[in-house]
Amino acid sequence: MYSFHSSSELVKLAKKHKKPIWEIVLLNEMSSSDKTRKQIVNKMSERITVMKEAVNKGLKLSTKSVGGMVGTNAIKLSKGIQKKQKDMMMSKEALLSITYAISTSEMNARMGRIVAFPTAGAAGVIPGVFLAAQKKYKFSDKKLTEGLFTASGMGMIIGENATLAGAEGGCQAEIGAAVAMAAAALTEMRGGTPDQCMHAASLGLKNLLGLTCDPLGGMVEVPCVKRGGILSVLALSASDMAIMGVESYVPFDEVVESLNHIGRMLSPKLRETALGGLAVTKTGQKIKKRLGFKDTLNGNADLY
Amino acid sequence: MPTYSVFDIAGPIMVGPSSSHTAGAVKIGQIARALFDKTPTKVTFTLHGSFATVYKGHATDRALLAGVMKMKTADSKIKESFKLADQKGLKYEFEIGDLGMQFHPNTVRITLEAKGRKKMSIVGSSIGGGKIEIKKIDEFDVDLRGVAGKYLSIVISHKKRTGIIAEITAVIAGFGANIVDIQSSRIAEKSLTFLNLDNYRPTLQEVLEIEKIPGVLYVRSLTKLAK
Numbered sequence: 001m002y003s004f005h006s007s008s009e010l011v012k013l014a015k016k017h018k019k020p021i022w023e024i025v026l027l028n029e030m031s032s033s034d035k036t037r038k039q040i041v042n043k044m045s046e047r048i049t050v051m052k053e054a055v056n057k058g059l060k061l062s063t064k065s066v067g068g069m070v071g072t073n074a075i076k077l078s079k080g081i082q083k084k085q086k087d088m089m090m091s092k093e094a095l096l097s098i099t100y101a102i103s104t105s106e107m108n109a110r111m112g113r114i115v116a117f118p119t120a121g122a123a124g125v126i127p128g129v130f131l132a133a134q135k136k137y138k139f140s141d142k143k144l145t146e147g148l149f150t151a152s153g154m155g156m157i158i159g160e161n162a163t164l165a166g167a168e169g170g171c172q173a174e175i176g177a178a179v180a181m182a183a184a185a186l187t188e189m190r191g192g193t194p195d196q197c198m199h200a201a202s203l204g205l206k207n208l209l210g211l212t213c214d215p216l217g218g219m220v221e222v223p224c225v226k227r228g229g230i231l232s233v234l235a236l237s238a239s240d241m242a243i244m245g246v247e248s249y250v251p252f253d254e255v256v257e258s259l260n261h262i263g264r265m266l267s268p269k270l271r272e273t274a275l276g277g278l279a280v281t282k283t284g285q286k287i288k289k290r291l292g293f294k295d296t297l298n299g300n301a302d303l304y
Numbered sequence: 305m306p307t308y309s310v311f312d313i314a315g316p317i318m319v320g321p322s323s324s325h326t327a328g329a330v331k332i333g334q335i336a337r338a339l340f341d342k343t344p345t346k347v348t349f350t351l352h353g354s355f356a357t358v359y360k361g362h363a364t365d366r367a368l369l370a371g372v373m374k375m376k377t378a379d380s381k382i383k384e385s386f387k388l389a390d391q392k393g394l395k396y397e398f399e400i401g402d403l404g405m406q407f408h409p410n411t412v413r414i415t416l417e418a419k420g421r422k423k424m425s426i427v428g429s430s431i432g433g434g435k436i437e438i439k440k441i442d443e444f445d446v447d448l449r450g451v452a453g454k455y456l457s458i459v460i461s462h463k464k465r466t467g468i469i470a471e472i473t474a475v476i477a478g479f480g481a482n483i484v485d486i487q488s489s490r491i492a493e494k495s496l497t498f499l500n501l502d503n504y505r506p507t508l509q510e511v512l513e514i515e516k517i518p519g520v521l522y523v524r525s526l527t528k529l530a531k
Binding site: 025026029032033034040043044046047050065066067107108109110111112113114115116117118119120121123148149151152153155156159160163164165166167168181217218219220221272273274291292293 | 307308309310311312313314315316317318319320321322323324326327354357358360361362363378380382383409410431432433434502503
């Protein structure tokens with residue numbers, strides 16, 4: 001009754017039942033899982049708790065990650081905001097979004113506890129956007145939990161019609177999805193209509209189409225950690241634009257379709273194999289050597 | 305076209321760095337342990353594809369071993385799994401191997417051994433976002449995949465005998481469980497049958513009841529696929 005396979009179906013359901021998107025996503029989960037509303041909401045709100053723990057822990061640490069390439073930037077940003085925020089171009093909240101996203105991803109790279117949302121590699125965006133928005137709009141944790149349902153609904157649509165794995169679709173499938181999910185959720189939490197949510201998601205995802213997954217040494221460190229921070233701001237831009245009435249010319253479902261097409265066209269060397277792009281730069285080769293990374297094509301003979 | 309639960313997107317809660325190479329690896333280890341249904345004394349991991357190339361940086365090795373020791377994806381002790389295995393006297397070995405082109409790049413074969421128990425091997429793949437598939441149990445090709453929290457599976461090994469699957473399903477239906485999916489594969493005189501039950505968790509007594517059916521060799525209830 002509440003099941004959806006595209007954004008147009010999701011919007012239609014929201015309008016028909018006069019309910020926000022988050023509630024349609026929750027009702028769909030209730031009918032497909034036989035779990036009670038309370039069980040599902042509690043499990044989702046646990047994610048907010050874990051996100052906050054990861055961010056707060058990360059803001060106090062400057063220890064290096066497992067691969068040694070990241071780990072010192074969340075603390076730099078957090079101190080910078082306290083001292084120099086007035087001189088910065090961006091709003092305090094935008095800077096906080098970057099900081100929280102990087103804090104999360106640095107924890108991830110240290111093998112700390114995080115919520116993969118939708119993946120571990122792109123796990124910074126949602127906490128960045130959500131916790132910065134909580135600071136600005138004084139959202140309750142309950143409100144943020146509702147937002148996570150909206151975000152998850154968008155992720156389900158992308159996963160079903162394209163992919164959420166960097167190995168299959170490149171980084172556009174991970175960070176692109178995370179930004180679209182965050183933009184739609186933020187827009188709804190701010191009081192946007194279901195249509196505005198989809199426009200925000202489209203604006204975010206459209207601008208990340210074609211992005212490759214080529215991290216150094218195949219590790220979730222460079223460029224992943226800072227990318228999550230910088231691109232969390234894209235979700236804020238997309239949401240602001242949608243709230244002010246800007247519409248995406250291409251509807252969300254079509255943007256997802258092109259994400260899928262582009263993913264298939266991307267060379268496997270640019271899909272989480274560390275065989276192309278940034279991973280094979282001079283710096284990338286140095287990291288591979290240090291990690292003892294072997295370029296084996298084991299199970300991937302079509303790569304060369 | 306996969307169908308998703310919100311918790312396939314919103315989660316898992318896990319220790320980093322990679323949902324496919326760390327959390328997925330833990331889950332494959334957990335399922336291997338659940339299928340073996342006994343504390344192993346030795347376990348061998350054969351790493352294939354991307355698991356073979358980047359396993360060290362993603363702690364795939366520690367994660368696999370942690371899963372075999374029943375740890376969950378969010379357990380902060382995953383980092384220390386080598387030490388914990390040493391303390392428990394669990395021997396472990398990692399080797400690089402080519403399992404064949406038909407497998408996903410993120411694949412591992414886990415072979416478990418214990419005294420008084422036949423050696424068991426399973427092949428599992430981590431397909432992204434922490435989702436996994438089990439592709440082989442011993443010599444049997446299988447296709448077991450979990451949607452977060454949705455289905456609970458039981459695995460039944462049995463001899464070839466006319467009507468045995470009908471008897472098994474009748475007994476399970478008698479518990480009031482709804483079977484939503486059934487897979488069976490047979491090699492020579494032996495079969496392996498999988499049943500996905502809709503939100504029903506068989507009790508130990510019920511498992512023993514299935515084991516009493518003539519020709520049934522063992523029954524394993526994979527009730528922890530959700531985590």
